[in-house]
Structure formats: C-alpha cells, structure tokens
Amino acid sequence: MKILVNAISARIGGIVTYTRNLARSLAERKVDATIAVSARFPENGLPLWHHWASDLRPLSRFLWEQTFWRRTVARLKPDVLFSSANFGLLSCPVPQILLIREGGLFDPFYLANCTPAQGVAPALQRSVRRRLILESARRSDRVVTPTLAMRELLLHWAPDLASRIEVNSYGTMSESFSPSSGLRRDWRVDGCLRLIYVSVYYPHKQPELVCRAVAELNRTGRQAHATISMDIRETEDFRGGLLDRHILTEASARGDVTLGRRPYESLPELYRTHDVFVFPSISETFGHPMVEAMGCGLPVVAADTPVNREICGDAALYFEPLSLSALLDCLSRLEGDPQLRAALIARGRQRVVESFTWESHVDRLIQVFREVAEDQDRKLLDSGAQAG
Incomplete structure (x- = not known):
C-alpha cells in the first residue's frame, strides 16, 4: 500500500507536531509513505519531501493544488492520498482521505465571540474557506475528525456528510508525557502557584484570561506565576490581537508571566515543573496540550466547551468560557482540596493511557488507509467484471 500525504501547509502549531510524529510512526512501521511538507518544515532526519508551494498566497495556493498538485498525485499514483490539513483535491485522481482540523469556521460560539472585531475582509475569507473545506469533504472518500464534537459541528453545516465522517481521536506519546519519566513538582512547593498554558497564539486561545487570573491572585496575596508558550509577536499577525498583546506585555513587565515558544521535546519536563494546566481556549478540534498535561500528572482547569469536555471528561475542572471569576473559583477549589x-x-493519567495514545491513533489511521484502498480495488474489479 502506497500512501501520499499532503501536509504542505504544516508550518506552526499542532499540525507540525502531528506531521512530524506521523512521519516517524509510518517510517517505523515501514509503511510506504511520501509526506509532502513546507519548505520551512524542520528536517529532524525524517523522510520528508519539502515543497516550495507552502509560501504561495492562499488563492495562488488553491489554484496550484487543484492543477499542479493534482498532476503530481496522478503521476505518483498512490493507493491513497491523505490530505491532512482541511483542504483536498476537488477532483482527485486517486482515493482521498481528508482530515479536518479547523473548528472555528464551524463553531457558533467562536464566530459570535472572536470574529466581530476582525472586520469584513476576514469574514469573507472565512466564508470562502468554509465552503472549500465542505466541498473538499464532499469530494473525498472518507473524512476524519479528531473529536465527536468536531464531527457534530461539521454536520450542523453539512448534514449530507454524515455517512463520510468518522472520528479518530489524536493521541500523545504517553511514555514521554508521563509523571514517571522525571520528578513532578509538589503542589506550591516553593510557595508560588505555578500555572502553565501551552499553545500557539490565536485570538480564541484567550491568553489574557490567564494573565488576569495571575494578576488577581497576586493582588490578593496568593503568590502565582504563569508560563505561556506564546511569542508576543504572534499577536501582531491577527486582527483582534491588540488587547492580548497589551495585557501580555504588561503581565510580562510585572513578572507575572514568562512568555516564549518551547521546543516540543522540552514540554514533558516543562509540564512537570508546574502545579496546574490552564486551558482557556474557547474553540478547539482536539487540544493536544490538555492530553499532554494529563499524561504528565497535572490537574487541568479548562473552559467549558464540548471538545474540552470530550477530551478531559471527569479529569478536569471546568469554568464558564471567558469568565475570570469562574476560572479563579476553579483554582481556589484546587488550592483547598488536595484529595x-x-x-x-x-x-x-488513566484517561490518556486508555483513550489517547499516539500509537492507537496511528493504528486506526492505517486501518482507514487500508479500507479506502480496498474499497477502490473492489470498485475496479467490479467495473472490470461488468465490462467483461
């Protein structure tokens, strides 16, 4: 079975981690896979095909994919094309599996709370992107979402996709992200409540809420500090990022927060040096950092959204999205209740081991590859028999 993966748009955030881990796992399993990635994608000794098309503007990129990339797929003749970043070929010469991992375009709560300040042009772009994603889904043999909540959001916009969509939860490297791989910090061992929030920046990630929570804790005499794995310059790339930039700048100047991107390999140790993982994001398709934090033995406090509930279940405390007082109440509950x-x-930890391991995700994904390839073989045999 020959697999071609289109991950050319993987440049920042979770899609980079996903692609890197997928390349490594497929290579270890000796799956015949060609993985096309951005020209700027990190090497790390993996079998990757770096492609210049990642730097094209959106419209040019779309036209390139539907023409030149389509010809490339036809020339390579894989058994399956795995389009791993929302958009697929509208006329694919081989069976296509589409992974949809962008939830905000379909999430009413996100659209109501994060988009009004972004203006008319971004609204038009969202509409076009949403239409292209849904059309890509309709032209694919199978559509994969990482959560049931994401599947339901898609079906709200396109009920006709019900028979094509299946859920394959992501997973984490549970052996690396574990409490036993290193020393885990005792609660407030140095007298300071240390919060951690791992994410790249987007307006819906709400880092300002963590900053305001730390400021309030310090104001009332409960020493606290937060580590937020975002570069403040990331806020300059988004309309609606001005407030976050202002609050992050002030919090950093006060010493309330430590900002900055962290290498993926350093994350397990980083989690273990903190007391609690806070996840205020109001729109996710999965939320890898929640799983990583649970794996490393941190209690989780998360915004009360369907995806966050699906991932953490009864292993987290939940607060009303966007509410500072509700977040502070959760932190107070943790502070006063060691049990x-x-x-x-x-x-x-149990939830991660039972439901969210990376190897299980890859096993299910390869099974989907096989099913789609076998379906195509059956169709070809049937058409050949009918022609005979």
Whole structure:
C-alpha cells in the first residue's frame, strides 16, 4: 500500500507536531509513505519531501493544488492520498482521505465571540474557506475528525456528510508525557502557584484570561506565576490581537508571566515543573496540550466547551468560557482540596493511557488507509467484471 500525504501547509502549531510524529510512526512501521511538507518544515532526519508551494498566497495556493498538485498525485499514483490539513483535491485522481482540523469556521460560539472585531475582509475569507473545506469533504472518500464534537459541528453545516465522517481521536506519546519519566513538582512547593498554558497564539486561545487570573491572585496575596508558550509577536499577525498583546506585555513587565515558544521535546519536563494546566481556549478540534498535561500528572482547569469536555471528561475542572471569576473559583477549589487534586491527576493519567495514545491513533489511521484502498480495488474489479 502506497500512501501520499499532503501536509504542505504544516508550518506552526499542532499540525507540525502531528506531521512530524506521523512521519516517524509510518517510517517505523515501514509503511510506504511520501509526506509532502513546507519548505520551512524542520528536517529532524525524517523522510520528508519539502515543497516550495507552502509560501504561495492562499488563492495562488488553491489554484496550484487543484492543477499542479493534482498532476503530481496522478503521476505518483498512490493507493491513497491523505490530505491532512482541511483542504483536498476537488477532483482527485486517486482515493482521498481528508482530515479536518479547523473548528472555528464551524463553531457558533467562536464566530459570535472572536470574529466581530476582525472586520469584513476576514469574514469573507472565512466564508470562502468554509465552503472549500465542505466541498473538499464532499469530494473525498472518507473524512476524519479528531473529536465527536468536531464531527457534530461539521454536520450542523453539512448534514449530507454524515455517512463520510468518522472520528479518530489524536493521541500523545504517553511514555514521554508521563509523571514517571522525571520528578513532578509538589503542589506550591516553593510557595508560588505555578500555572502553565501551552499553545500557539490565536485570538480564541484567550491568553489574557490567564494573565488576569495571575494578576488577581497576586493582588490578593496568593503568590502565582504563569508560563505561556506564546511569542508576543504572534499577536501582531491577527486582527483582534491588540488587547492580548497589551495585557501580555504588561503581565510580562510585572513578572507575572514568562512568555516564549518551547521546543516540543522540552514540554514533558516543562509540564512537570508546574502545579496546574490552564486551558482557556474557547474553540478547539482536539487540544493536544490538555492530553499532554494529563499524561504528565497535572490537574487541568479548562473552559467549558464540548471538545474540552470530550477530551478531559471527569479529569478536569471546568469554568464558564471567558469568565475570570469562574476560572479563579476553579483554582481556589484546587488550592483547598488536595484529595480533589489527587483524583484529577489519577483520572487524567488513566484517561490518556486508555483513550489517547499516539500509537492507537496511528493504528486506526492505517486501518482507514487500508479500507479506502480496498474499497477502490473492489470498485475496479467490479467495473472490470461488468465490462467483461
């Protein structure tokens, strides 16, 4: 079975981690896979095909994919094309599997709370992107989403996709992201409540809420500090990022937060040096950092959204999205209840091992590859028999 993966748009965030881990896992399993990535994608000794098309503007990129990339796919003749970043070929010469990982375009809560300040042009871009994603889904043999909540959002916009969409939860490297791989910090061992929030920046990630929570804790005499794995310059790339940039700048100047991107390999140790993982994001398709934090033995406090509930279950405390007081209430509950902290930690680790390992995700994905390839073989045999 020959697989071609289109991950050319993987440049930042979770899609880079996903692509890197997928390339490594497929190579280890000796799957015949060609993985096309951005020209700027990190090498790391993986079998990758770096492609210049990643730097094209959106419209040019779309036209390139539907013409030149289509010809490339036809020339390579894989058994399956895995389009791993929302958009696929509208006329694919081989069976196509589409991974949809962009939830905000379909999430009513996100659209109501994060888009009004972005203006008319971004609204038009969202509409076009949404239409292209849905049309890509309709032209694909199979559509994969990482959560049931994401599947339901898609079906709200396109009920006709019900028979094509299946859920394959992502997973994490549970052996690396574990409490036993290193020393885990005791709660407030140095007298300071240390919060951690791992994410790249987008307006819906709400880092300002973590900054305001730390400021309020310090104001009331409960020493606190937050590590946020975002570069403040990332806020300049988005309309609606001005408030976050202002609050992050002030929080950093006060010493309330430590900002900056972190290498993926350093994350397990980073999690273990903190007390609690806070996830205020109001729109996700999965939320890898929640799984990583649970794996490393941290209690999780997350915004109360369908995806966050699906991932963390009873292994987290939830607060009303966008509410500072609700977030502070959750932190106070953890502070005053060691048994609750211990229960959340135990449930979180168990949940990761049972439901969210990376190897299980890859196993299910390869099974989908096989099913789609075998369906195509059957169709060809049937058409040949009918022609005979």
